[in-house]
Amino acid sequence: MYDTFSTDRLIDQWLMEDIGGCDLTVQAMIGKHETGAFQMNAREPMIIAGVDVAARVFQRYDPSLEIKVKVADGDRVEKGAILLEVRGAARSILTAERTALNIMQRLCGIAGETAKYVNAIAGTSARLIDSRKTTPGLRMLEKHAVSCGGGLNHRLGLDNGVMIKDNHIAVCGGITAAVERARKTLPVLTKLEVECDRLDQVGEALKAGVDVIMLDNMSVADMKKAVELVNGRTRIEASGGIRLETIRPIAETGVDYISTSKITQAAAAVDIGLDEA
Structure with a gap:
């Protein structure tokens, strides 16, 4: 679109x-x-x-x-x-x-x-989504191309949602504090996602009531544990180092979304x- x-x-x-x-x-x-x-x-x-x-x-x-x-x-x-x-x-x-x-x-x-x-993860419950790693000036069109290929769009820009990453967490002093700060001024219908690279962070993000938890560069084994811990209480996105030859085992862990920049940067x-x- x-x-x-x-x-x-x-x-x-x-x-x-x-x-x-x-x-x-x-x-x-x-x-x-x-x-x-x-x-x-x-x-x-x-x-x-x-x-x-x-x-x-x-x-x-x-x-x-x-x-x-x-x-x-x-x-x-x-x-x-x-x-x-x-x-x-x-x-x-x-x-x-x-x-x-x-x-x-x-x-x-x-x-x-x-x-x-998309074909590599067919038959699983996971959906492929893109990233903001697009050609400057062409994001709208490149994300349209992703949808033509059967993928879904992540944020179109920084104003499309809150993504709390490691550096935000470091400045705020932790996931709980970062989420609390964001919730105070966040528009009511805007999604809030938190990046986690450890299982203990997944538990903290879940307790904080985030809309999406991103599993950043986690092993497949830890992704499975994260899915079991969340148990359907929020959406889970897997990200970081996703390649065509590695995406199927990740999809089979039960995550909801898998994001990769390869579909725009390496096409x-x-x-x-x-x-x-």
């Missing part, structure tokens, strides 16, 4: 960065009245994310372009699938091409990486091309 108004502000920045003063190549070679018809094609299997954003790039640069989107975000497509068609002024299409491809390749890569992790861009129709 993303906002078109905010996305347009980003697109303007992307286009300005890539174009500079002008697209010297098309200005020198392509006549202003020449037209073209092109297709954006999947060059490998992928999960779609950001196709409307890519279309918006072309429209933002030249509203006269005719664009037909052929797929929807969340679709799984095979190699050779046509993602969108664009027709109109050849100068405009060729100038906006790279920006449109770049953002869609990035977002589809995140969706695909997310799906790998490789997919191969998408714009070819003449």
Whole structure:
């Protein structure tokens, strides 16, 4: 989920960065009245994310372009699938091409990486969630891509919830004191989560009445003990060092959520091309 108004502000920045003063190549070679018809094609299997954003790039640069989107975000497509068609002024299409491809390749890569992790924990009660470790300026869109791949979004920003971490606890003098301070001014419907790296902290956080307990870099054995201790009285998130090859045993401990930055930070861009129709 993303906002078109905010996305347009980003697109303007992307286009300005890539174009500079002008697209010297098309200005020198392509006549202003020449037209073209092109297709954006999947060059490998992928999960779609950001196709409307890519279309918006072309429209933002030249509203006269005719664009037909052929797929929807969340679709799984095979190699050779046509993602969108664009027709109109050849100068405009060729100038906006790279920006449109770049953002869609990035977002589809995140969706695909997310799906790998979601598939790895299928059949368990755990749900995959993302983190705030996103590309500066692209958080809204990268988190949208996570949802396209079957994941859930954690906080969108620091104003979306209270996350009491080790340094907050150190300043406040303990989990109980930190939670008490936060509760005094916290909006009534806002969730409060506490990071715990030891089992004794889990007990203290539970007694303090937090909404979510994060198990930070705990061993699988300690995660199982934490789940037994909590016994369904609050939600549990596992985090820290989560990798594709380690996520299944973590999910089988009974935690509710597993968060990882790998789905946004380590996702490789997919191969998408714009070819003449």
